[in-house]
Amino acid sequence: MRILEGEGVTQYFGGLAAVSHVDFNVNQGEVVGLIGPNGAGKTTLFNLISGAFVPKSGTIKFKAEPITGLKPHQICRKGLARTFQSVKIFANMPVFDNVILGSFFGMSNSIASADAARVATELLEFVGLSAVAATPAKDLTLANQKRLEVARALATRPELLLLDELMAGLNPTEVAQAMELVARIRDMGISIFMIEHVMKAIMSVCNRIIVLHHGEKIAEGTPQEIATSRTVVEVYLGE
Amino acid sequence: MSPNIFTPKRFPVTGSLILIVLILLAVSPLYAPPYSVILLTAIFMYIVLTVSWAIFSGPTGYISLAPAAFFGVGIYTSAILGKALPLLVVVGMGGLASFCLALLIGALTLRLKGIYFAIFTFGLVELIKNLLLWYEINITGTRGRFVIVVDNKTIYYVMFIILVILLLTAYFIRRSKFGLALQSIGENEDAAAHIGINVTLVKVSAFAISALFMGATGAIIATRWTYIDPIIAFNPLFSFTPVLMAIVGGMGQLYGPILGAAMLAYLEEVLITKFPYHYMLLFGAVLVVAVLYLPNGLVGLIQKWRKGDWGQHANT
Amino acid sequence: MIATILDAVLLGLLLGGLYALIAVGLSLQYGVARVLNIAHGEFIMLGALTTWTLYTVFAINPLVCLAICGPIAFILGFVIHRILFKPLLASSASPRVFEGNSMLASFGLLFIIQNIALIVWGPEIRGYTYLAVPVNLAGALFGANRLVTLGFAIIIGLAFYLFIARTRTGKAIRAAAQNPTTAGLMGVNINNVLALCFGFGAAMAGIAGMLISISYPVHAAMGLEYTVIAIIVVVLGGLGSIPGSFIGGFILGLVGTIVTYFEPGLTLAAYYAIFILLLLVRPTGIMGKS
Numbered sequence: 001m002r003i004l005e006g007e008g009v010t011q012y013f014g015g016l017a018a019v020s021h022v023d024f025n026v027n028q029g030e031v032v033g034l035i036g037p038n039g040a041g042k043t044t045l046f047n048l049i050s051g052a053f054v055p056k057s058g059t060i061k062f063k064a065e066p067i068t069g070l071k072p073h074q075i076c077r078k079g080l081a082r083t084f085q086s087v088k089i090f091a092n093m094p095v096f097d098n099v100i101l102g103s104f105f106g107m108s109n110s111i112a113s114a115d116a117a118r119v120a121t122e123l124l125e126f127v128g129l130s131a132v133a134a135t136p137a138k139d140l141t142l143a144n145q146k147r148l149e150v151a152r153a154l155a156t157r158p159e160l161l162l163l164d165e166l167m168a169g170l171n172p173t174e175v176a177q178a179m180e181l182v183a184r185i186r187d188m189g190i191s192i193f194m195i196e197h198v199m200k201a202i203m204s205v206c207n208r209i210i211v212l213h214h215g216e217k218i219a220e221g222t223p224q225e226i227a228t229s230r231t232v233v234e235v236y237l238g239e
Numbered sequence: 240m241s242p243n244i245f246t247p248k249r250f251p252v253t254g255s256l257i258l259i260v261l262i263l264l265a266v267s268p269l270y271a272p273p274y275s276v277i278l279l280t281a282i283f284m285y286i287v288l289t290v291s292w293a294i295f296s297g298p299t300g301y302i303s304l305a306p307a308a309f310f311g312v313g314i315y316t317s318a319i320l321g322k323a324l325p326l327l328v329v330v331g332m333g334g335l336a337s338f339c340l341a342l343l344i345g346a347l348t349l350r351l352k353g354i355y356f357a358i359f360t361f362g363l364v365e366l367i368k369n370l371l372l373w374y375e376i377n378i379t380g381t382r383g384r385f386v387i388v389v390d391n392k393t394i395y396y397v398m399f400i401i402l403v404i405l406l407l408t409a410y411f412i413r414r415s416k417f418g419l420a421l422q423s424i425g426e427n428e429d430a431a432a433h434i435g436i437n438v439t440l441v442k443v444s445a446f447a448i449s450a451l452f453m454g455a456t457g458a459i460i461a462t463r464w465t466y467i468d469p470i471i472a473f474n475p476l477f478s479f480t481p482v483l484m485a486i487v488g489g490m491g492q493l494y495g496p497i498l499g500a501a502m503l504a505y506l507e508e509v510l511i512t513k514f515p516y517h518y519m520l521l522f523g524a525v526l527v528v529a530v531l532y533l534p535n536g537l538v539g540l541i542q543k544w545r546k547g548d549w550g551q552h553a554n555t
Numbered sequence: 556m557i558a559t560i561l562d563a564v565l566l567g568l569l570l571g572g573l574y575a576l577i578a579v580g581l582s583l584q585y586g587v588a589r590v591l592n593i594a595h596g597e598f599i600m601l602g603a604l605t606t607w608t609l610y611t612v613f614a615i616n617p618l619v620c621l622a623i624c625g626p627i628a629f630i631l632g633f634v635i636h637r638i639l640f641k642p643l644l645a646s647s648a649s650p651r652v653f654e655g656n657s658m659l660a661s662f663g664l665l666f667i668i669q670n671i672a673l674i675v676w677g678p679e680i681r682g683y684t685y686l687a688v689p690v691n692l693a694g695a696l697f698g699a700n701r702l703v704t705l706g707f708a709i710i711i712g713l714a715f716y717l718f719i720a721r722t723r724t725g726k727a728i729r730a731a732a733q734n735p736t737t738a739g740l741m742g743v744n745i746n747n748v749l750a751l752c753f754g755f756g757a758a759m760a761g762i763a764g765m766l767i768s769i770s771y772p773v774h775a776a777m778g779l780e781y782t783v784i785a786i787i788v789v790v791l792g793g794l795g796s797i798p799g800s801f802i803g804g805f806i807l808g809l810v811g812t813i814v815t816y817f818e819p820g821l822t823l824a825a826y827y828a829i830f831i832l833l834l835l836v837r838p839t840g841i842m843g844k845s
Binding site for chain 2: 050051052071072073076077081082084088089090091092093097100101102104105106107113152153155156
């Protein structure tokens with residue numbers, strides 16, 4: 001079943017089409033990659049899906065229900081969570097508080113404090129941040145801040161997780177760890193839609209890849225198909 | 240180990256100390272000279288204005304320059320309703336009127352960027368003052384109103400009750416989910432929205448709650464002033480002083496605004512009769528210096544000093 | 556007084572010219588230096604009261620005071636930016652933090668300047684008459700003083716526009732307004748540009764104060780209302796757009812004149828009503844970038 005579906009999604013900034021009539025979908029259980037050169041409109045598309053912006057035209061459906069025009073907090077409560085390209089953690093708050101906020105507010109039903117605390121502790125364990133639970137988030141390394149964002153997003157109990165350049169700025173070891181984290185999230189049954197520039201990661205973990213360029217979808221297919229697609233290669237080499 | 244909102248109070252000693260201070264304050268009108276009662280009432284007033292300002296503007300970073308507007312609304316409520324209703328009801332109505340005004344303003348401006356909110360609240364005092372002046376001159380024909388007279392001890396106790404309720408409210412907000420959400424909005428509003436927080440609702444609620452106390456305080460203090468008109472009631476000074484006091488005190492901890500308010504209110508009382516313009520000049524300079532060099536206020540200073548003393552103290 | 560629509564328009568332009576001048580000054584400070592200077596009105600007040608003193612005490616022609624008030628206000632603004640806002644910019648963790656802190660600092664400045672004025676001039680309302688001769692224009696009578704005000708507002712506006720559009724420094728200012736970091740990388744001395752703009756904004760306020768003083772009474776507490784009006788004009792024109800503020804000033808001046816004709820005490824309320832409408836419908840203003 002299609003957990004996420006977008007049709008004709010279009011957004012303008014100034015006079016320019018940042019995203020132009022893009023169709024996309026993510027099936028339940030899938031890991032779909034979103035790639036393209038810088039400025040292709042990938043993060044804009046995520047912003048449109050998560051409710052940060054409202055598209056000029058087109059519709060977006062989550063679990064077969066239209067979500068175009070809903071506010072971010074409403075979309076989150078329906079089960080769609082995301083991380084951000086420029087890490088948006090709550091810098092001066094302890095790591096634990098960052099995550100528990102997700103449990104408190106992100107689920108469709110309210111939750112008792114003790115349960116929320118339990119969920120937060122488990123998630124910190126899951127991403128490997130238990131040791132720094134009391135540390136202010138701004139004192140973490142970049143890699144750990146990204147894990148914190150993931151834990152916080154997972155605390156809202158999403159069925160679909162949007163990951164925006166999770167691996168940006170990470171060294172090879174950290175990239176491998178991040179890839180492993182993504183695989184574990186997928187194994188939890190959560191569908192994933194991820195923007196990434198690190199090709200190795202995309203190719204190995206994604207079921208399908210969508211390619212954007214200048215706001216338009218120029219290719220879609222399995223990693224194998226995309227890797228051998230002349231259109232895609234030209235676009236990347238040409239940049 | 241889970242930090243913050245779940246750790247029990249580490250110092251039950253502090254709690255008892257606070258209780259003792261409160262009891263002392265509660266009985267002081269019986270023993271203290273009348274001047275002290277009046278002085279304390281003024282200090283309580285400033286503490287209420289400052290702490291309630293800090294409830295919203297502290298964690299969220301949305302700077303409200305409207306305290307004088309809510310304060311003035313409370314004053315006017317008292318002037319209009321004072322003769323018709325019992326005192327406590329009037330105070331409550333003052334709070335309610337400000338609460339409703341804040342809901343309106345919040346719904347209008349808090350969906351937008353912080354700068355619009357600040358700008359709107361800045362001009363509000365001037366606007367309401369002008370509107371009321373026009374109304375009083377052209378429609379009711381009055382200029383200024385007399386407020387009911389209430390004895391100083393009663394004023395003291397009402398102000399004290401408002402103060403205690405406010406402090407309890409501020410304390411519980413800080414330790415609650417709501418308070419955590421407020422903080423997260425100040426840290427990163429986008430992220431807060433994306434983890435399920437209805438940011439507009441949270442902001443408007445906190446703003447309205449803080450306005451409620453400002454209005455209630457205005458309603459009771461009006462009975463001490465006995466004569467008010469739009470210019471007296473809507474004075475930008477009452478937006479400036481709470482902001483100044485909160486920043487000097489520091490908003491990292493609950494005691495910060497209390498400390499700042501108590502100190503500066505006392506200083507004002509000492510200086511206001513002899514040097515009315517000079518002390519305001521001084522306060523203006525203090526605000527500038529505080530913004531430049533003491534952004535976390537006295538609380539920040541105290542925390543730094545503690546950190547220096549004890550070495551590896553976590554900076555929470 | 557308003558016999559025809561023409562009268563209304565002309566009167567509106569007179570007031571509008573003043574508003575435009577005040578608003579452009581504030582817009583420069585906010586648009587480039589990113590300081591929402593809520594003490595702006597206090598510079599207006601200083602210009603007004605200084606002119607009053609120079610005229611009533613030293614019999615110096617107010618129009619000559621222009622040459623005095625303008626530069627002094629500029630220097631004052633420049634220095635204030637250097638010693639207050641520049642260090643604040645350096646110590647602020649993000650633009651948003653700076654925006655808040657600079658506004659608070661200017662709030663403090665408001666009380667400092669206003670109280671200095673109260674100490675020097677006292678709280679009394681002052682006024683003087685100058686050029687209060689009626690001039691016949693298109694069949695209606697206007698005070699020469701107000702016409703002079705409009706004239707100066709337009710001249711200064713034009714001069715400033717040419718400066719921004721044609722000179723090298725003007726280009727630097729435009730670049731800094733768009734993107735301070737990049738401008739800095741391109742060799743623009745960004746600190747100087749920011750202080751320059753702040754100074755220009757203050758100078759415009761000082762000059763506006765002088766122009767106000769020849770037509771209206773002045774007092775030490777007059778600044779606040781002008782700051783509020785300036786802010787509304789800047790929002791109307793679009794936060795960050797200097798031409799927008801110029802246009803917005805004239806629009807609000809027109810509105811104000813019409814409202815004053817029917818109900819004099821409600822002008823500020825009318826401005827606020829426009830403000831509220833703007834926030835509901837198009838917060839970015841006439842020329843703001845959405």
